[in-house]
Amino acid sequence: MSSYVKRFLIGRPLKSHEAGEQKLNKTKALAILSSDALSSVAYGPEQILLVLMTVSAAAFWYSIPIAVGVLVLLIALILSYRQIIFAYPHGGGAYVVSKENLGKYAGLVAGGSLLVDYILTVAVSVSAGTDAITSAFPSLHPYNVPIAIGFVLIITLLNLRGVTESASVLAYPVYLFVLALFILIGVGLYRIATGQVSPELxxxxxxxxxxxxxxxxLRAFSSGSSALxxxxxxxxxxxxxKSPAPNNAAKTLMAMGGLLALLFSGIVLLAYYYGVTPRAEVTVVSQIAEETFGRSWMYFFIQGTTALILILAANTGYSAFPLLAVNLAKDKFIPRMFTVRGDRLGYSNGIISLGVLSILLIIAFEGQTEHLxxxxxxxxFIPFTLSQTGMMLKWIRQKPEGWLLKLIINTTGAVISFxxxxxxxxxKFAQVWPVLIFLPLIILLFYRIRKHYDAVADQLRLTTCEPPLPIEGNVVILPVAGITHVxxxxxxxxxxxxxxxxxxxxxxxxxxxEVVFEKKWEAWQPDIRLVTLYSPYRSIIHPLSKFIxxxxxxxxxxxxxxxxxxxxxxxxxxxxxxxxxxxxxxxxAHLLYRRNVIVTTVPYHLKK
Structure with missing residues (x-):
């Protein structure tokens, strides 16, 4: 029964040679891998205004130069990661760059940060998407957490069905969101240009x-940088x-950077000209859309697509987390099960782990996006800083053609990220202090896992392991519960x-x-020695273990x-x-951990 349910939910298993068919083209990859960055325009500008609001609404004009600073950082990061794509075409990003150029522990800091970040990606995206829905329908506000959990389960299931299948489904909402925001920004700027927006706002x-x-x-700038x-x-x-993977990835990265810059700039400008003030239960994008279109169908279209992309931004985590986990697992820092492909050729253990951990995080933070x-x-920004610093050292050591310009780009990215x-x-120490605790704990966990794998390998290696003990014969102990066919x-x-x-x-x-059974056994199997172990405390395992x-x-x-x-x-x-x-x-289960005792099971299959 369970196999039929699994086939219905996930689909038929794919053969290993069909892996090539599960690769993404640029159009689908832009939707799947850029949804996180693009969706952040729905809350990035709002984070800037939340900081400036602590002074007064008059300070909102500072959002313009702050947005320019965020765009400078975006350009530096896009150019930097474009170089990383060609320098490390097999993926791994900040983890591989940091490990190879800064050392093992820097790589583990970057890898650990990114693993946690992808879990947060899912939690933040889905929570923000749920906020967008409840902004349009306030009566749903008390159900934020159950709604968010439901969306995580749906996205997890889609990803278990395979990369291309999830991309085919999820690409449409992403492009609808981009279209909706371009319409919103275009109409908003037209209203501003034609004097329909009061300058007193x-x-x-x-x-x-x-x-x-x-x-x-600087605090507002760092908050706005969450859009990156x-x-x-x-x-x-x-x-x-799809092949050539580095070229396609680089083009997708540049397209994402362009779209993110335009959307982020547009939302910041409209928020400034409209004089939008952040409110607890209504997002900034919702206020801009309502001011531009009223509570018309276009408002609900924008809110709907915003909610969808915020929720689907979680898919970026589902695309990147399993691949990062594969790199860490190959280096023996996390369990090897993360390197195993599932029925649909995706790394299903990574996908399921990400879904479970994200749900736990949503429950722990009660779906409050601003806390996450x-x-x-x-x-x-920790792996941003490490990866850019690693690339700086790479160019200084290797000095390839044009290395000076590459060094300047990576240095700029490293300094701003730091x-x-x-x-x-x-x-925001009160909100980010957990990083100082869980990051060392994660690195310690990585270290312990690697130590275990090294110890196991050392013990199993024929050249180093202890010689096997000689075996002259075998003594079989057979626990019996009665005289039966079994x-x-x-x-x-x-x-x-x-x-x-x-x-x-x-x-x-x-x-x-005891007496009755001994008589029956003597009549049934007189040639087999029987030992009875009377147990006044009704335990089978304890007396049996002592006898063994x-x-x-x-x-x-x-x-x-x-x-x-x-x-x-x-x-x-x-x-x-x-x-x-x-x-x-x-x-x-009890005897499996006994040294020098072999445990074997003899099954007897019942027919009815």
């Missing part, structure tokens, strides 16, 4: 404002592109192996049971191997298992 650029400081402007989250996703996901954005943004990251720590089947199998000795073990809870230890110690003296052979009947239908106490499974 905003203060003139250059108006002196009491209380403004450089520190506050997701810029690195394309460099992480190069393997998802600072943590989200600082998690981006300033933004520091501003987050200085101005026990008979196991005994016949044990006899076929010609062991040195077979010992049947029965654990009675009453003395009367005793036999094992004696067997070891004569170089004999102890094998515990567990009889187990298998019901015809799976649900029948819940009707039985599963003692054999408990015994096996």
């Amino acid at each position: 905003h203060t003139s650029v250059g108006t002196p404002v009491a209380g403004i400081s450089l520190f506050l402007l 989250t997701g810029v690195e996703a394309i460099s992480n996901a190069i393997p998802n592109f 954005i600072p943590l989200y943004a600082v998690g981006v 300033i933004v990251a520091m501003m987050f720590f200085l101005t 026990v008979e089947n196991s005994l016949n199998y044990a006899k076929s192996l010609s062991p040195h000795q077979i010992i049947a073990v029965y654990v009675p809870f009453e003395r009367e049971e 230890d005793t036999v094992q110690r004696k067997a070891q003296e004569s170089d004999y191997q102890v094998t515990v052979m567990i009889p187990q009947f298998i019901p015809k239908k799976g649900w029948h298992n819940i009707l039985h106490n599963q003692s054999s499974l408990l015994i096996r």
Whole structure:
């Protein structure tokens, strides 16, 4: 039954050679990998205004020069990541760049930051999208968390169906959002140009404002820079592109940068000219759309597409997180299960893990986007800074043709990214302090996992592992619960192996049971030794374990191997298992961790 449900939800399995068909062209890749960056225009400008509002509405004109600063950073990052794409065409982004140029631990800081950032990408995007929906329909506000969780489950399911299939479904809403915002910006600028927007709604650029400081402007700049989250996703996901992957990825990155610059600038300008003030339950984009079109169908179209892209921006995380996890898993810093492709050739373990962790985060923060954005943004700018610094060292060491210009580009990106990251720590420490705790913990976890894998490899290597102990014979211990076909089947199998000795073990809870069973066994199998272990405390595992230890110690003296052979009947239908106490499974689970004891199960399949 479960396999049919899985086929219905995920689709038929794909063969390994069909992996090439799961690659993305530039059109689909722009929609899937740029949705995070493009969606951030729905909350990036708002973050600037929230900081300036602490002074007064008169300070809103500063959003214009701040937006220019954000665009300068965007240009530096786009050019920098374009260089990373060609320098590291196999993907990995900030993790690979930092590891190869700054060392293992810098790579782990970048990788750990990005892993957490992609989880935050999903949580922030879906929470922001839910906010857009509840802005249009306030009656849904109490249900923010359940709505957000529902959207995460849907996107997870789409990604489990495969990269191209999810891209085919999710591309349309992204391009509809871009179209809707271009219409909004175009109509808004036309209204401003034709004098339909009152100049009294905003203060003139250059108006002196009491209380403004450089520190506050830097704080607003760092908050607005949250609009640049997701810029690195394309460099992480190069393997998802059709050939030639680096060229297609670079063109997609440039297209994303152009669209992001236009949309971000347009929203900032309209917010300034309209004199929009951020409000708790109505987003800035919602206010601009309502001011431009009223509560018409166009307003709901803009709100609908904004909500969709904010939700679908989570897909950037689903595209990049599994590939980053693959790189970390190949280097043995996270479990190897992340390198395994699922039925639809996607890295399904990474997809499912991302979905589960995102839901936990949404529940923990109760879907409050403003509480997640600072943590989200600082998690981006740490790997931004490390990757740009790594590229600086790469150009200085290798000095390829045109390296000086490349060095200037990466240096600019590194300096600005570092300033933004520091501003987050200085101005929003109360919200971003968890980074200082979970990042060292993640790196410690990476280290412990790698240490485990190295230890396992060392122990399994033929040249270094201990020589196997000699085996002169085998002693079989057979736990029995009665005289049945299941026990008979196991005994016949044990006899076929010609062991040195077979010992049947029965654990009675009453003395009367012990006497009765011994008589029955003597009549049924007189040639097989029976040991009864009376258990007054009704435990099977404890007396059985003590007996096995005793036999094992004696067997070891004569170089004999102890094998515990567990009889187990298998019901015809799976649900029948819940009707039985599963003692054999408990015994096996307990004994698996015993050294020098082999545990084997002899199944007996029931027919009805």
